[in-house]
Amino acid sequence: xxxxxxxxxxxxxxxxxxxxxxxxxxxxxxxxxxxxxxxxxxxxxxxxxxxxxxxxxxxxxxxxxxxxxxxxxxxxxxxxxxxxxxxxxxxxxxxxxxxxxxxxxxxxxxxxxxxxxxxxxxxxxxxxxxxxxxxxxxxxxxxxxxxxxxxxxxxxxxxxxxxxxxxxxxxxxxxxxxxxxxxxxxxxxxxxxxxxxx
Amino acid sequence: xxxxxxxxxxxxxxxxxxxxxxxxxxxxxxxxxxxxxxxxxxxxxxxxxxxxxxxxxxxxxxxxxxxxxxxxxxxxxxxxxxxxxxxxxxxxxxxxxxxxxxxxxxxxxxxxxxxxxxxxxxxxxxxxxxxxxxxxxxxxxxxxxxxxxxxxxxxxxxxxxxxxxxxxxxxxxxxxxxxxxxxxxxxxxxxxxxxxxxxxx
Numbered sequence: 001x002x003x004x005x006x007x008x009x010x011x012x013x014x015x016x017x018x019x020x021x022x023x024x025x026x027x028x029x030x031x032x033x034x035x036x037x038x039x040x041x042x043x044x045x046x047x048x049x050x051x052x053x054x055x056x057x058x059x060x061x062x063x064x065x066x067x068x069x070x071x072x073x074x075x076x077x078x079x080x081x082x083x084x085x086x087x088x089x090x091x092x093x094x095x096x097x098x099x100x101x102x103x104x105x106x107x108x109x110x111x112x113x114x115x116x117x118x119x120x121x122x123x124x125x126x127x128x129x130x131x132x133x134x135x136x137x138x139x140x141x142x143x144x145x146x147x148x149x150x151x152x153x154x155x156x157x158x159x160x161x162x163x164x165x166x167x168x169x170x171x172x173x174x175x176x177x178x179x180x181x182x183x184x185x186x187x188x189x190x191x192x193x194x195x196x197x198x
Numbered sequence: 199x200x201x202x203x204x205x206x207x208x209x210x211x212x213x214x215x216x217x218x219x220x221x222x223x224x225x226x227x228x229x230x231x232x233x234x235x236x237x238x239x240x241x242x243x244x245x246x247x248x249x250x251x252x253x254x255x256x257x258x259x260x261x262x263x264x265x266x267x268x269x270x271x272x273x274x275x276x277x278x279x280x281x282x283x284x285x286x287x288x289x290x291x292x293x294x295x296x297x298x299x300x301x302x303x304x305x306x307x308x309x310x311x312x313x314x315x316x317x318x319x320x321x322x323x324x325x326x327x328x329x330x331x332x333x334x335x336x337x338x339x340x341x342x343x344x345x346x347x348x349x350x351x352x353x354x355x356x357x358x359x360x361x362x363x364x365x366x367x368x369x370x371x372x373x374x375x376x377x378x379x380x381x382x383x384x385x386x387x388x389x390x391x392x393x394x395x396x397x398x399x
Contacts, residue, residue: 021377024230025315029223068312069283076276084272099322102275106315108227177221178388185381189373 007128010136016109017140017184018191023109026100027141028180034157037145038138039093043086043101045134047078048110052130055118062119071114072105079104109137147183148174204329205342212346214394218316219354220387221395225316229355230380232307239359243352245307247345249289250320253282254344257321258337278321283312320347357387 016022023044030040054074055062062070083101086094094101104110113133118126149155152175154162162170173179218224225246232242257278265271290308294301311317324340335343361383370379 021230022227024226025223028226069280072279072283072312073276076279080272080275083275099319099326102322103224103315103318105275105279106313106318108313111313173389177223177392178385180223181381181385181388185374185378185385188381189371189378192373192378 003124003128006125007132010129010132010134011139012136012195014133015136015140015191016112016133017137017144018188019195020109020112021188022112023107023137024184025103026107027137027144028184030097030100031141031145031148031180031183032152032175033149033155034142034145036093036096037141039086039090040097040100041134041138041141043082043097044104044107044110044137045131046082047075047104048113048134048137049127049130050078051075051110052113052118052126053123055114056121056123056126059119067119068111068115071111071119075110075114076105109133144180144183144187147187148179152176152179207330208339208343209346209349210397212343213350213353214391215397217350217354217391218319218347219351220384220391222319224319225314225351228307228310228314228316229351229358229384230377233355233358233380234362236356236359236363238307239355240352241303242307242310243348243355245304245311246314246316246351246355247348249282249286249308249311250317250348250351251341251345252285252289253317253321254324255337255341256281256285258324258335258340261325262337274322279312279318282317282321286312316347316351320344354387358384 010016012019014020017024017027026040026044031037051071051074055071058070058074079102082104086097086101113130117129121129146156149157150161151171152173154160154167154170160167171179174183212218216222219226219229228242228246232238260277260281261271261274265274265277286308290301293304293308320343324335324343327343328334329339358380362380365379374382
């Protein structure tokens with residue numbers, strides 16, 4: 001098993017957002033600014049790596065017909081850790097992400113990787129898979145949020161990028177709900193073209 | 199009478215103004231996944247309404263009688279997701295035994311609902327959302343909120359399924375087929391629903 005291959009497949013080839021189309025809710029809800037997107041991506045990556053590692057360790061003692069509830073408990077435990085850590089150390093980010101932090105529990109990427117990968121392979125490939133998928137998710141969130149923040153506010157990571165005249169009257173719809181759907185829809189079409197699927 | 203008026207406001211708010219899919223970004227995976235056929239969208243929608251209503255009352259009871267008295271609210275995420283998973287499993291068994299016909303149409307959607315973020319979302323939002331006068335939701339309010347939110351979810355899911363069924367007869371650019379065109383459609387629907395935000399209740 002090639003660890004590097006497991007690590008890098010999440011970036012483009014099996015990108016969880018653009019190719020596997022998993023975890024749509026946080027993808028659309030938390031990409032209003034690059035700062036929020038990075039916070040969400042890192043939190044999800046932490047949970048994904050930890051839960052993948054634990055699940056790959058306990059896979060031999062997990063009865064297969066109740067494996068899903070067991071996976072969910074493992075994931076929920078790490079989400080609670082992230083939840084409390086973010087509430088303590090990054091209160092503004094915690095407030096901005098709101099209920100999407102506890103909702104990492106039901107992010108289909110995490111349960112999907114547990115089911116499709118960590119429950120079948122060993123410790124190190126699972127950790128590599130989790131890290132790669134998590135970073136691929138973070139990458140996708142960053143791309144979407146950069147576009148939305150730039151169009152919607154004229155800023156990137158809270159810093160003015162576009163001229164003052166644009167910032168005074170930006171394309172506000174991009175940071176509102178419809179902008180999220182449009183941006184992701186067109187990016188997905190672009191990824192399809194780049195992957196030469198069409 | 200005043201309570202009935204409040205319930206009406208809650209229903210309009212949950213279905214149109216603060217719609218779970220188009221305003222709050224919750225439950226998007228089933229929204230994109232099972233909205234290709236009207237029949238499956240209807241089955242999924244009914245199952246979601248059912249589970250969201252039950253999950254709202256169950257998690258309210260767990261929070262008030264188990265978590266708050268023991269001062270362990272930091273365990274709410276784990277407690278709620280376990281309760282929802284158990285509830286879904288239980289509902290599945292009951293329906294399978296007592297209503298085989300219903301099980302045939304809803305059965306395959308029930309396991310998917312555990313990981314539907316709309317269900318855990320409504321359970322968490324019931325303790326965050328408040329009435330306009332600042333009062334938190336009580337048991338009945340939470341249950342009704344779950345019910346109306348489920349209706350809002352189903353409403354948009356059915357609208358989407360109706361639109362997507364027609365896409366099959368249209369010449370769509372190859373790169374836009376499937377998820378991209380569905381997302382753009384959802385964006386247009388979200389634009390339309392933003393109009394409801396102007397409703398003064």
